[in-house]
Amino acid sequence: MFGKKDKALESSPAQLTRRQLLKTGGLIMVSAAAMPLATLANGPVLQPPMAAQGPFPVPAGTLVDSFIAISANGEVIGYNGHVDLGTGIRTSLAQMIADEIDTDFARVRMILGHTSRTPDLGPTIASDTIQNSATPMRQAAAQVRQLLLDLAAKRWNVPAKQLRTENGFVVGAGKRIGYGELAAGQDLHVDLDIHMPLRSSKEHKYIGKSVQRVDIPNKVLGALTYVHDVRLPDMLHARVVRPPYTGADYTAPLGNSLISVDHDSIKHLPGIVKVVVQGDFIGIVAEREEQAITAMRQLKVKWKDWAGLPDLSPTGLRDALIQNEKTERMLREDPDFAEASKKVKTAIERDYIWPYHMHASIGPSCAVAHVVDGKVEVWSGTQNPHDLRKELGKLVDLHPDFVNIHRLEASGCYGRNCADDVAADAVLLAQAVGKPVRVQLMREQEAGWEPKGTGQLIRVSGGVDDKGGVAAYQLQTSYPSNLSPTLALVLTGKVKNEKRVLQMGDRTSVPLYDFPSVRIVSQDAPPIVRASWLRGVSALPNVFAHESWIDECAYLAQEDPIAYRLRYMKDPRAVGVIKAAHRLGKWQDGPAHRNPAPADQKIVHGRGFAYARYFHSKFPGYGAAWAAWVCDVTVNRETGEVKVDKVYVTHDCGAMVNPAGVRHQVHGNIVQSTSRVLKEFVTFDKQGVTSLDWGGYPLLRFDELPEVEIELLEMPHEEPMGAGESASVPSAAAVANAIFDATGVRLTEVPFTPSRVLAALKQAKSSQ
Secondary structure, eight states, X not given: OOOSTTHHHHOOSSOOOHHHHHHHSBOOOOOOSOOOOEXXXXXXXXXXXXXXXSSOOOOOTTBGGGTEEEOTTSOEEEEESSOOSSSOHHHHHHHHHHHHHTOOGGGEEEEESOTTTSOOOOOSOTTOIIIIITHHHHHHHHHHHHHHHHHHHHHHTSOGGGOEEOSSEEEETTEEEEHHHHHBTOOOOOBOOTTOOOOOGGGOSSXXXXXXXXXXXXXXXXXXXXXXXXXXXXXXEEEEEOOSSTTBOTTSOTTSOEEEEEGGGGTTSTTEEEEEEETTEEEEEESSHHHHHHHHHHOEEEEOOOOOOOOOSTTTHHHHHHHSOOEEEEEEEOTTHHHHHTTXXXXXXXXXXXXXXXXXXXXXXXXXXXXXXXXXXXEEOOSOHHHHHHHHHHHTTOOGGGEEEEEOBOSOOSBOOSHHHHHHHHHHHHHHHTSOEEEEOOHHHHHHHSOEEOOEEEEEEEEEOTTSSEEEEEEEEEOOOOOOOXXXXXXXTSSOOOOOOOOOTTTTOSOSSOOSSEEEEEEXXXXXXXXXXXXXXXXHHHHHHHHHHHHHHHHHTTOOHHHHHHTTOOOHHHHHHHHHHHHXXXXXXXXXXXXXXXXXXXXXXXXXXXXXXXXXXXXXXXEEEEEEEEEEEEEETTTOOEEEEEEEEEEEOSSOSOHHHHHHHHHHHHHHHHHHHHTOOOOBOSSSBOOOOTTTSOOOOGGGOOEEXXXXXXXXXXXXXXXXXXXXXXXXXXXXXXXXXXXXXXXXXXXXXXXXXXXXXXXXXXXX
């Protein structure tokens, strides 16, 4: 299934351990009986060895062999618990290993996310892989390089300091030996040294160089890459039937809503193997996929009535977010805030509204499962394989060590789609029939049930003093979301359908400016509908508020928007990114909207600026890259249509492992966030989501794409940082500020649709 080259490591339910591989060739093995828990400065908590409770234990995060192995032919295998969501980390991680262990890039192969082969480094979120979760893997590679030097020194009876490594060989004392030959027959037991120094940038051959992504050839050739293509012997096909409260959360009667299932309603259909009902979970297993689809559509099911959602329409969302219950959590309160507020001469109080967004994966989620002899094998596109493993164990009452996730690529997500849900569906159905089962969601199930990027309310107050400077700034942010337990756990009653509040509104909620006095509050709120994370998470809406508000302050002061920001900026890297954007975009200094167009001019143009650094955790030090936008827009004042003509982005993510990959990520951020800002929103009725088809969900078309110009700031001596989300964060504010420059109208609610722009223009005209 995985091809001849990958058979030994990537094949099948018969898991080859590293010790079994040692018997077949050469492998540096390093393990230990025990070690204290290791925590990296800003990285993952590394789990020490634990006694295996089943056939699929997760490799310990404190052991070198959990991250690096060397085969008999000198190939280096890297193991990382994170996964590639299209960001190119499979390539970047291999570049890091190649430099740390000193071998040819082509000789490095990555295993990502397979739970019995990779250590648990947490979910692939928050631009964390390169910045933090790559660190123990790099340290392991550096440590293995030193072990190889020590092995050669012992073999040749010379001091290790007289030897060096050279592209997969140890060289010195007039001799030369390949890594594979040197490692053959060795069984070394070494704990991971979390203080292992990494090689300097001067020694890098691959880090900092643009390298073609290693995953592209198989995608072009149609080789097995995607979970949708997995086929196992005797595999059956299945579809699920969901409750009618599409995408609802704890307020709906999920887990206790099924009244009856009429099994006879599909008795006449061919190929039906089994109808599985557990609580509110319903699945139909058939010999062929089309048979399962037909049965799913014809099965007669009765559910309890429920229509309990508030009004989440574009006109009702603000009130729903305001009325949703909240618990205040103070993030920052300067001691002089009350006194500083008295200095406000011109108050600026705004509510910024962010809508629900869909991940809009290009294809519905799919998974394959096989449950036999009390062991669970799952092929999944999840971005969170190690946690999914635990949830699947809970679902079928097995210790997680009896569950093995083979992680393959899927149809996209960039935030959590239904990949976890469909994996659980497949496990339940495979357990029920005793054969491998493939489950693929229907398009409307994917669109309806995927945990949405949540709506958000940000309330900002404060204002400027008599000299036009910021006197005080207060922000309250409400992000009603949780992690949405895997759906089958709720439907079967394994997990109670109850209110859960996740503290995720913090991201970049504290402004990045040195304002005189600040008060920041996170209003932690339970979900209104099923919601989780989406690219930029709460940081993008929070920065929409920050950067729109400071732009308004600059306008009141009649100062240049960029110069006004720099007045409150001390971070030298932030200043560098902002000044680079000023130069790249050929910014013309002066106040925004200083040359209003004549009232009868139909087409108007504007330019906006916004800046951010993405802080993706409430814990100190978890900041990702800096990014700044200069954005040119055209507004049709008769139709309300906004077109983003060109976007200039400057970006600093520290040392770039693969500059081409970073450029692709920045470009993807620009395209996706522009689509979200101009067009995207999910619709609901009282029962749940009504945006159920991919074609009808409003997305930016190819002919609407902006021209893009990007400058990546070279920082080879700085630590690498995540680039997966940061360039999206300034987007909404940059576009909103450009619209103001063009029209004199400030928009505080996303998306900036024609109807919303026209309404704002009409209101502004009537108030003149």
